[in-house]
Amino acid sequence: MPECRNCGSFVTERYVRVFAPPELDAVRVCPDCEDMVRDGAGVREARSKRV
Incomplete structure (x- = not known):
């Protein structure tokens, strides 16, 4: 299963x-x-925080 290289969270194959x-x-x-x-x-x- 694909995962984020930064935090390790699951992501879908479509997102990848x-x-x-x-x-x-x-x-x-x-x-x-x-x-x-x-x-x-x-x-x-x-650079700017997300709200």
Whole structure:
């Protein structure tokens, strides 16, 4: 089962198809990663907090 590489949470295969780079089989961040965003090839804290 696919999971988030940042927090380990379960994500659906459809979510991975949409949000993961073509060469990866897992996403770098997911909706459970509060205040984290994809930045190029990495992950960073969001500059502004999500409400």
